[in-house]
Amino acid sequence: MKIIKAGLAALLVPGLVCLSMAEDRPAVEKSAEPGPLVHATPKVTSRDAASSGNSEVFENLVIAAGKTITLNSxxxxxxxxxxxxxxxxxxxxxxxxxxxxxxxxxxxxxTVADAGDYVTTENRPATTFPYSDAGGAVFNVFGPQFRLVLQNKGTQTIALQQVTIFHRSK
Structure with missing residues (x-):
């Protein structure tokens, strides 16, 4: 239960804090190239998640420096x-x-109607995370299928223990 509460707090706090100054800078680089797809097998994290099918958990992800990983929900x-x-x-x-x-x-x-590929709508740098080891973002929905791209713009490999994707119906 503590993990769920900590994860939820880490997820909600960045949206309440403030926007990063880096988000106001002009675009000077290309978006991330598609990385290797990591197919998720949804992991049941609670009775609610099992009954509503509203979350997915990806575990033990490693992103090499300068590379991306793509998670298809x-x-x-x-x-x-x-x-x-x-x-x-x-x-x-x-x-x-x-x-x-x-x-x-x-x-x-x-995915959106008449688009040949997934459309990128929003980016959130980890610099907006309030904690050194956890954070999150809330994205607006623009289509029926979601793809999360985790991009490593750094010089060291990033190892993530867990990535959780969660949505709530209207």
């Missing part, structure tokens, strides 16, 4: 207006090894 977002993503890194225990200093960027992509 198997959930249907047609009846949702937002999706929340939470990340946890157990080795990110100091300021030097924090997710904020790692170069991690969460990128939301959606």
């Amino acid at each position: 198997a959930l249907d977002y047609s009846a949702s207006d937002s999706v929340a993503v939470s990340v946890l890194c157990i080795i990110c225990s100091t300021a030097a090894t924090s997710l904020g200093n790692s170069g991690l960027v969460l990128q939301a992509r959606w």
Whole structure:
């Protein structure tokens, strides 16, 4: 129960704190190239998740420096207006090894009508996370299928113990 509460707190706090100054900078680089797909087998984390099918958990993800990992959600977002993503890194225990200093960027992509590929809608850098080892973002829903791209813009490998994707129906 403590893990769920900590994950939820880590997920909600960044949205309540403030926006990163980095989000106001002009675009000077290309979006992340598609990385290897990591197919999720939803892991039941609570009785509520099992009955409503509203969350997925990805575990033990490793993102090499300068690379990306793509997580395709198997959930249907047609009846949702937002999706929340939470990340946890157990080795990110100091300021030097924090997710904020790692170069991690969460990128939301959606399928939309008449588009040939997933459309990137929002980016959230880990610099907005209030904790060195955990954080998250809430993204708006723009289509029925969600793809989360985890981009490593840093120079060191990032190891994530857990990534949770959660949505609530309208």
